[in-house]
Amino acid sequence: MNWIDIGKLDDIPLRGARVVKTPLGCVAVFRPTETEVFATSDRCPHKGGPLSEGIVHDRKVTCPLHNWVFCLETGAAQGADEGQIETFATQIIDGRILLDSRTLQTEAAA
Template sequence: MSWIDIGSIEDIPLRGARVVKTPRGCIAVFRTGLQEAYAVSDTCPHKGGPLSDGIVHDRKVTCPLHNWVFSLETGQAQGADEGAIETFPLKVDGGRILLDGTSVGNKSAA
């Protein structure tokens, strides 16, 4: 993997999100803990809602349009909802958020 530094973990409020634009589209990066973050597609498969505007709880996000809930760990819809969102490899190292550039189509990161 080729990691891209997308900013400090402190740039994202706890239980908040930041959108990163990539060649593959917009990715929502969620901060779920002091040193914990997840990267997923920013688009809900149900009605296209911006997941980055959703409510973060535990390691899940609720879509702001129709309350579908997705696991930030697996991308799978929770409860009676069906479907999934794409997840992307991400790690926090020394307080910096690193996104796998090869998974998001960043040619300069290869």
């Protein structure tokens, strides 16, 4: 994998998110716990809502427009909702968040 440094872990508030702009679209980076981050496309497949503005709970995010819930690990919609969001590999090294840029080169983020 080709890892790119996208910032400090502490730049993202606990149970919050930040947006990383890429040539292929925006990626939402979520921090559901003190030591975990997940990256997904920033658009809900239902109505295009900005997932980075949604509510982060457990390892899930709820879309701010129509309350669709997505698993941050798999991208799968939860409950009765149907759909999928793209997920992107991340890792944390020495307090820095790394995002797999190779995935972003082969798939559209938004």
